Amino acid sequence: MDGGPHARRDPGAPPSGAIVDLRGVKKAFGTLQVLRGVDLAFMRGQTTVVLGPSGTGKSVMLKLIVGLLRPDAGEIRFEGQRVDTLGESSLGPIRRRIGYLFQQGALFDSLDVFGNVAFPLREAGIRNSDEIASRVDRSLRLVGLSDLGARMPSRLSGGQQKRIALARAIVLDPDVILYDEPTTGLDPIRADLINELIIRLQRTLDVTSIVVTHDLASAFRVADRMVMLHEGEVVLDAAPEEFRMSEHPVVAKFLRGEASEEELAQLDTGTTGNG
Ligand SMILES: Nc1ncnc2c1ncn2[C@@H]1O[C@H](COP(=O)(O)OP(=O)(O)O)[C@@H](O)[C@H]1O
Ligand SMILES: [Mg+2]
Incomplete structure (x- = not known):
């Protein structure tokens, strides 16, 4: 930060x-x-x-x-x-x-988790791959899913998809x-896990x-x-x-x-x- x-x-x-x-x-x-x-x-x-x-x-x-x-x-x-x-x-x-977790948390099916979370960084014009990697890693850690970067969205549970969408929503440090x-x-x-994340993110960020x-x-x-x-x-x-x-x-x-x-x-x- x-x-x-x-x-x-x-x-x-x-x-x-x-x-x-x-x-x-x-x-x-x-x-x-x-x-x-x-x-x-x-x-x-x-x-x-x-x-x-x-x-x-x-x-x-x-x-x-x-x-x-x-x-x-x-x-x-x-x-x-x-x-x-x-x-x-x-x-x-x-x-x-402003980080936005959409109701239909739609991840991009064709991108792996890393690509999804990195997406807003690339959109914002950030090109440095070390910076992208470290920010994505931090976001994934904040939602407790740091080991899933290479996973495709179709292989995530509903709760994990929400958390990855949340990692994407916070990657620009809103x-x-x-x-x-x-x-x-x-x-x-799973719902309570999300509640806990909402509370934790509010404090951490x-x-x-x-x-x-x-x-x-x-x-x-x-x-x-x-x-x-x-x-x-x-x-x-x-x-x-x-x-x-x-x-x-x-x-x-x-x-x-x-x-x-x-x-x-x-x-x-x-x-x-x-x-
Ligand atoms: N882009 C749109 N065009 C037409 N109607 C819409 C549009 N977006 C929302 N609505 C209508 O507005 C109302 C409120 O929608 P919404 O905000 O999605 O409700 P909710 O409180 O469930 O989130 C609904 O009747 C919905 O069908
Ligand atoms: Mg709604």
Whole structure:
């Protein structure tokens, strides 16, 4: 970590405060209004978990943060700088500071593990093979899979694939890590391994983590703060203990693991939410 984790930060920025900030963010797809005015500040150094049922716009929110989607209204800032108005070329340097573990953690099938983890380094223009090797090795060590460099993705378990995708997401030593449903589809033991990694990486790399999930056990395990997204709005933004005690009907229902009215309606009509 050349010059330490704080080296690249704007010296004028406050030592604490929001690193990612959404103000009045709206996003629709055709007639489907997904985000209806989201105000959310992600605080530096914290792990914020964003909870909500499938189809509430959690993945959309992450894509908005890295500029893969554009909001219809509102503002999105990274360290105070507007990202929603930036062109592709100016987004590059910001994206390199944000590690993104995609929901479909897709590794490149044609590349071995080393090639997959090295990919963002090569994209960022790093050519020195010693530097690439040492950074890849460090990333693989951080996810506990340093001996798998030569393995092809098809020969990895689901949990290992997630961890390799995570190694790839952290290889550029990001300031922020976005986790999209990191534990979905994993058995409880593999899921807990991912939770443990989220906690450890936050400490080791001094990062800000944004974890999007509908897995409550995972949320309570990793969160410094919990946000409930419902019908395109933030309905609760609280410390885990406060969240657990919340009497907000939507949150209470979610905590009890009950289906929402919409989900029950979807059963009847045969349609499904996404994810
Ligand atoms: N690129 C897109 N085009 C059209 N609809 C989309 C697109 N991305 C997401 N959606 C829709 O937006 C809604 C929210 O999606 P998403 O953010 O993936 O939900 P989740 O909370 O499960 O991550 C879903 O109904 C989904 O079908
Ligand atoms: Mg999603």
